[in-house]
């Protein structure tokens with residue numbers, strides 16, 4: 001049976017070498033994408049993102065993502081990144097909804113300017129040696145814009161397109177528009193990666209069934225459950241699905257803590273705990289009825305951090321199959337798996353057509 005390839009979504013302050021190494025130990029995706037390099041007149045490629053590219057010790061392709069608006073500076077930065085690293089290609093961010101980014105007409109705001117997108121891609125194509133890909137949303141204000149975006153994408157010299165199935169306005173808080181992703185799969189002759197609210201095996205299978213995308217891109221769901229890529233592969237191969245326990249989850253947090261410390265320029269306890277909190281928002285979802293998340297948010301020291309983690313993690317209980325659908329961190333995944341015949345529990349997942 002055909003099977004999609006898997007990528008880990010680019011995520012600021014998350015998609016770093018430390019996180020990738022921890023993911024790799026648990027199977028990992030087939031492709032990684034860096035957090036974005038900010039590109040403007042005075043920019044030089046950020047050292048810490050270059051380090052993630054250069055110091056990776058696993059043999060999987062990594063794409064370097066850039067965010068910016070001026071073709072000239074994007075070209076300059078793409079050339080620099082390629083000279084300084086072995087990246088497999090360059091990806092352009094057309095989806096970031098942050099007001100600071102959109103206020104500078106970059107990220108998701110680029111979707112309002114088809115001519116500029118064309119100019120950027122055409123300027124980059126001759127200088128990008130590997131793959132040149134775009135990561136988009138289904139529109140800025142409304143998914144009704146997607147048809148004309150598709151016309152634009154179909155005429156561009158790109159090698160792939162990742163689609164986060166929400167509009168820029170919807171940020172992360174809505175259902176995922178799978179119909180538009182399916183249209184892109186149907187109409188474009190390049191690989192399309194479907195992205196948005198894949199958090200479990202059933203949601204991955206639903207996304208695949210609804211879109212038939214060549215790839216599935218996963219972000220927050222993989223922070224919460226780093227075994228997710230392997231679980232989805234097991235489902236596609238009709239193999240028994242590995243169910244992590246809360247003891248596995250504790251080892252994951254320990255591993256992440258150590259990797260982040262080992263890849264930091266210098267270990268400072270309070271800063272380190274703050275960095276871990278970014279991950280813990282997602283990791284704690286679905287565990288301890290909200291108490292775990294609330295307690296982790298209040299910790300200030302490593303001792304307090306581990307006291308809370310040891311109280312909520314560890315033991316042979318299984319990691320809950322789903323995160324909490326709270327609208328802020330995780331939403332839209334219940335709707336994604338509706339009407340497909342894939343049940344909410346991993347155990348009920350089988351391999352139909």
Ligand SMILES: Cc1cc2nc3c(=O)[nH]c(=O)nc-3n(C[C@H](O)[C@H](O)[C@H](O)COP(=O)(O)O)c2cc1C
Nearest residue numbers: 009010011012035036093164196197198218219220
């Ligand atoms: C903390 C965080 C940081 C993100 N940073 C980026 C980024 O640097 N570049 C990008 O294209 N998308 C970024 N995204 C969007 C994700 O790549 C992805 O499209 C989105 O989270 C939906 O996928 P998911 O539901 O699997 O998380 C970010 C998302 C989150 C939650």
